[in-house]
Amino acid sequence: MKETPMSRTFAFSSRLLAVALCASALVACSGAKVEAPEANPTDMPKGPGLFSGESGNILEGFKRDKNNAETGGNIGVNIYLWRAALESVAFMPITQADSNGGVIVTDWYTNPAQPNERVRANVLILGKTLRADALKVSLFKQTRVGEAWKDAAVSPATVTALEDTILTKARAIKVQTRSK
Numbered sequence: 001m002k003e004t005p006m007s008r009t010f011a012f013s014s015r016l017l018a019v020a021l022c023a024s025a026l027v028a029c030s031g032a033k034v035e036a037p038e039a040n041p042t043d044m045p046k047g048p049g050l051f052s053g054e055s056g057n058i059l060e061g062f063k064r065d066k067n068n069a070e071t072g073g074n075i076g077v078n079i080y081l082w083r084a085a086l087e088s089v090a091f092m093p094i095t096q097a098d099s100n101g102g103v104i105v106t107d108w109y110t111n112p113a114q115p116n117e118r119v120r121a122n123v124l125i126l127g128k129t130l131r132a133d134a135l136k137v138s139l140f141k142q143t144r145v146g147e148a149w150k151d152a153a154v155s156p157a158t159v160t161a162l163e164d165t166i167l168t169k170a171r172a173i174k175v176q177t178r179s180k
Helices: 005-030 058-062 079-088 156-178
Strands: 094-098 103-106 117-125 135-145 148-152
Touching (some): 079 117, 079 156
Antiparallel strands (some): 094 103, 103 117, 135 148
16 A cells, blocks of 8 residues: 555554543543632632722721821722712713722813813822822813814913812812711
8 A cells, every 4th residue: 555645644643642542541540630720710809899908898998097197098099089080070081090000091071162172181199198299180182273183281270270179079078978
């Protein structure tokens, strides 16, 4: 019988299959245990939720530090500033909100009353204390010129007004939370 490349490949494949079967039979007979994969293959953290403490008690999120200063929660930044900032820019489409890093980034928002102008905001919460220097707001503005959008200057008073709004809301949320 004449040997062809196809018959050579078939013979090689047959030998390879025989070796693989023998190896798997040896492993099966050896009594070695093969561990099953974890039941939850996702990398979701186990244990208490994000807004609760290690014990799972949500009230632990409002602890004070060693200097008796209110830290405002376990989310990485002051929870009152975080909530107030989210509420203050809620009318704009939010593209990123990271409570651990204290970053809120919005997409462009066009006021229907002024269709040739749009604004975007970045809010950064810098600490766990409810203080004015723990908040940084950046506003960006563009105006439509023909079909293109061109950058325009934002009044510093507008940035200050948004910061004041966030700080006022944060203080109100803190007072409201403590009175309950």
